[in-house]
Amino acid sequence: MNAANIGIIGVGKLGFSLVQGLVKSGYPVSSIHVFDKSKSMLDRAAELGLKVCGSLEELVSFSNIIIISVRPNDVEGVARELAKIRVEGKKVISTAAFVSLRALEELIGTPSVYRAMPNIAAEVNSSFTALSPPNRKDIGIEKIFSYIGVVEWVDEQVLDALTITSSSTPAVVAELMDAFVLASLRAGVPLDVARRSVAMVFQGIGKLAEQKELWSIRNTVATPGGTTVRLLQKLYEHGVKEKLLSALVEAYEEFSKKLGEYREKEAKKE
Numbered sequence: 001m002n003a004a005n006i007g008i009i010g011v012g013k014l015g016f017s018l019v020q021g022l023v024k025s026g027y028p029v030s031s032i033h034v035f036d037k038s039k040s041m042l043d044r045a046a047e048l049g050l051k052v053c054g055s056l057e058e059l060v061s062f063s064n065i066i067i068i069s070v071r072p073n074d075v076e077g078v079a080r081e082l083a084k085i086r087v088e089g090k091k092v093i094s095t096a097a098f099v100s101l102r103a104l105e106e107l108i109g110t111p112s113v114y115r116a117m118p119n120i121a122a123e124v125n126s127s128f129t130a131l132s133p134p135n136r137k138d139i140g141i142e143k144i145f146s147y148i149g150v151v152e153w154v155d156e157q158v159l160d161a162l163t164i165t166s167s168s169t170p171a172v173v174a175e176l177m178d179a180f181v182l183a184s185l186r187a188g189v190p191l192d193v194a195r196r197s198v199a200m201v202f203q204g205i206g207k208l209a210e211q212k213e214l215w216s217i218r219n220t221v222a223t224p225g226g227t228t229v230r231l232l233q234k235l236y237e238h239g240v241k242e243k244l245l246s247a248l249v250e251a252y253e254e255f256s257k258k259l260g261e262y263r264e265k266e267a268k269k270e
């Protein structure tokens with residue numbers, strides 16, 4: 001494998017799932033360097049055999065591709081450090097929510113800046129990762145994120161929307177799955193069987209949904225007068241789909257408002 005040297009700044013929840021996915025895909029550990037403020041996070045990364053750097057300078061000198069994976073409020077500090085170290089000729093990718101490409105370019109002082117919005121399924125090579133900007137598609141960057149799942153180049157506004165509809169939804173899906181597990185337990189299914197069956201149903205229907213329309217999956221299962229149609233009727237009687245949709249839309253609207261305020265602050269700083 002002709003592997004690019006990757007430097008990851010921040011190996012917390014997301015950064016660590018990225019490195020786990022890369023390592024599982026066979027990406028050479030010697031080509032991944034990491035840096036984090038937190039010693040416990042670095043120790044965890046070192047256990048995977050990754051090279052832990054003692055400073056940002058060390059990470060930058062090793063890397064062709066630099067991934068910033070710190071919380072949004074910490075991005076400015078990291079970006080200013082990178083500007084001082086100088087990263088000309090290197091590609092910088094931020095996974096942070098909120099912080100725009102424009103702000104990153106201003107702070108780092110290089111136009112080779114990208115944003116990526118993956119999710120924690122990167123750990124099992126099943127992330128959906130939005131990359132931006134699409135008018136500067138980069139094969140090298142696309143390849144790296146392809147090791148941890150599926151990649152799509154999108155406009156920055158779409159990437160922002162996916163922050164909540166794709167990167168936050170693993171938490172919602174986990175809650176939904178938990179309801180299925182509880183219902184199975186209530187019906188007398190042993191816990192380990194319930195967990196595995198629910199995991200497989202979500203995984204299997206996820207795969208089917210890549211190829212088939214959702215209504216067609218539903219209609220295939222729901223036979224006339226059968227158990228499934230009665231189950232679906234119960235869901236409609238309880239307003240489950242409407243309530244879920246309203247909750248998701250409300251959460252997205254709150255996120256959009258916060259993003260708008262964040263962008264106003266960014267514009268004032270320029």
Ligand SMILES: NC(=O)c1ccc[n+]([C@@H]2O[C@H](COP(=O)([O-])OP(=O)(O)OC[C@H]3O[C@@H](n4cnc5c(N)ncnc54)[C@H](OP(=O)(O)O)[C@@H]3O)[C@@H](O)[C@H]2O)c1
Pocket residue numbers: 009010011012013014015035036037038041069070071072074077078095096097117118119120167168
């Ligand atoms: N978690 C997700 O599912 C997810 C999905 C998509 C995108 N994201 C984005 O990914 C970014 C990271 O999220 P996360 O959930 O992984 O956060 P996290 O678990 O808090 O990890 C961030 C790590 O970066 C470290 N850090 C902070 N400032 C640093 C600096 N100046 N230099 C080096 N390391 C530094 C933190 O250390 P301390 O804790 O000691 O400060 C922490 O270990 C966020 O911007 C988020 O918007 C997250």
